Amino acid sequence: MPSEFLVSLRKDIAAIAPPEDSSIILQFEERRLTFKNPKPGLRTALKTLxxxxxxxxxxxxxxxxxxGFEGWQKFNLYLNKLAKLGWLCYSIVVNDVAIATTVPISPDLQISPQPISATTKYILSRFAYTHQIAGETILESPLSFCxxxxxxxxAALIALLGTPQNIYELSSQIPGxxxxxxEQFISLLFNSQMLSTVDENGVIAENENLILAQWEFxxxxxxxxxxxGRHANPFGGTYRFVGKIDPLSALKPLxxxxxxxxxxxxxxxxxETDIPLTQVLETxxxxxxxxxxxxxVEQLGEFLYRTARVKNxxxxDLAELSQRAYPGGGGIYELEIYPVINRCQNLASGLYHYQPLSHQLNHLTDKNELVEALLQSAASAMGVEEMPQILLVISARFQRLTWKYQSMAYAIILKHVGVLYQNFYLVATAMNLAPCAIGAGNADLFAKAVRCDYYAESSVGEFVLGSRPVNSQT
Structure with a gap:
């Protein structure tokens, strides 16, 4: 059985002792726990924590x-409550220095020392990863609550656990x-869902989980x-850049x-003349x-006007918003549309950007190698040999959305792409055109073709549009 983990309060919890009374207040964000007139032992224990x-x-x-023992029983209840709130950290300390400390990201975290077999081998979960935050090396996993x-x-022990190790093998390779x-380290990581066992045949238990096996990292x-639920990062419309970075305009400059x-x-x-919505949905x-x-080009104009124009x-007070033909989180509308023209009556082949307020096409370049590559990439993604008549590349001006939202921003972008896809499908069907959404695209190729900063604006969706063959008429 490994030695007990050391416990402490999170660094971001304030312990307040008001001068006007003998209370102790623990505060984390907007939540407070007040201990009124705690006995001396409880007071000392809280300050120690x-x-x-x-x-x-x-x-x-x-x-x-x-x-007395009754005081300990009460303190133990407090300790359990702090753990359930996600306010308690567990540490492994060597020579007064913590080599590993859990920081809860969910109240569902449960940590307790567990027996570790001396001969059982463990390996780092394929979902676990390290990165740097504020000068500290942090281990995380989407499987974990901390x-x-x-x-x-x-960090050196984590590197060793990239291959199967038992506690003896692990201890022999790092000084101190x-x-x-x-054993403590293995127990802490195994409690935290950061490790998987490896049997004598080299089979990793995590890989035998048929549900997890179908998830990519x-x-x-x-x-x-x-x-x-499974993170403690700021979430939602936090407006964290207000007063620091100016928001992007509602419309991308020409x-x-x-x-x-x-x-x-x-x-x-x-x-008056459109086919009924039910018929559109069914066909x-x-x-x-x-x-x-x-x-x-008239059909393209009608299509873009009905699906993506700016109405208003x-x-x-904080930023420009707009109203369009499809819903957009916060009225921000970060998506841009770039028609890549292969064949279109009365419109030259090349790459264009759609101006949704003025309802114009901004001509960027005639057909060149990069434009051809975009069209060919779309044909390959659809599994056809013929290049499409028109490819609509949907890009996102990321900072337009991330200026307001945290944690959920990219998820919102993908939802918006889906909404726009549906708009495209419905209008194309009503217009008796040939629509086809594409599941993948080359964002680097798009950035080269448009000459934009990959991290400021990248493609996030592709949609093909063309004239409908006679044998596919509704």
């Missing part, structure tokens, strides 16, 4: 010597790491970090002065072949 990692047995001794802060020895410390990490006016349909007339499908006669610019 807020100061230095301490063995629970030592805290018990402090409380029992002053407040972060683990590591010193250099803790005894077998007992190695980045997908599970993205899922857990963009939803509430890339060139070469503008083409697009056809604007009569919406009132369309309301909508992806079409990966096109009529020999390509789509017209809204001035708010």
């Amino acid at each position: 807020a100061t230095v990692p301490t063995p629970p047995s030592q805290l018990k001794k402090i409380v029992c010597e002053s407040d 972060q683990i802060r590591l010193d250099w020895r803790g 790491i005894s077998v007992d410390i190695a 980045h997908d599970l990490l993205f899922h857990t970090r963009s939803r509430v 890339i060139s002065n070469d503008l083409i006016d697009l056809y604007k349909p009569d919406l009132a007339a369309l309301a 909508r499908k992806s079409i990966r072949q096109w009529e020999e006669q390509p789509i017209t 610019i809204i001035k708010s």
Whole structure:
């Protein structure tokens, strides 16, 4: 059985002793716990928890010597409550230095020393990863309810656990790491879902979990970090850059002065002549072949007007917002549309940017190697040989959205892409065109073609549009 973990309060919990009374207040963010007139032993134990990692047995001794066994029972209840709140950290200490400390990111974290077999081998979970935050090495995993802060020895032990290790093998390779410390370390990480056992045949238990086996590292990490529950990061509309960085404008500035006016349909007339919504929904499908006669520029204009134009610019106290033909979180609308034209009647082949307020195409370049590559990439993604008539590349101006939102920003972007896809499908079906969403695209190729900063604006979706073949008419 490994030695007990040392416990302490999170660094970001304030311990307040008001001068006007004898209370002790623990405060984390907006939540407070008040201990009114605590007995001397409880007072000392709380102050110790807020100061230095301490063995629970030592805290018990402090409380029992002053407040008696009944005082310890009460303190133990407090300790359990602090753990359930996610306010308690667990540490492994070597020569008065913590080599590993858990930091709860969910109240579901449960840590207790567990027996570790001396011969059982363990390996780092394929979902675990280290990164740097504020000068500290942090171990995290989407399977875990905590972060683990590591010193250099803790980080070295993690590196060793990239291959199967038992406690003896682990302790023999790092100076100052005894077998007992190695056992504590394995127990702490195993409690935290950072490790998996490896049997005598080399089979990793985690890989035998048929559900986890179907998750890729980045997908599970993205899922857990963009939803509430398994992280403690700021979440939602935090506006963390207000007063620090100016927000991006609602409309992307013109890339060139070469503008083409697009056809604007009569919406009132369309309301009378469009096929019913139910028929649109029932007949909508992806079409990966096109009529020999390509789509017209008038059809492209009507399509973009009905699906993506800016109806209105809204001035708010913090940033420009807009109203469009599809829903967008916070009225921010970070998505941009770049028509890549292969064949379109009365419109030259090349790369364009759609101006959604003025309803114009901004011509960026004639067809070149990069434009051809974008079209060919779309054909390959659809599994066809013929390049599409029109490829609509959807990009995101990321900082437009991340200026307001934290943790959930990229998830919102992908939801917006899905909303726009549906808009495209419904309108294309109503117009008797051939629509097809594409599941993948080359963001680096797009950034080169448009000459934009990959980290400021990248492609996040692709959609093909063309004339509908006669044998696919609704």
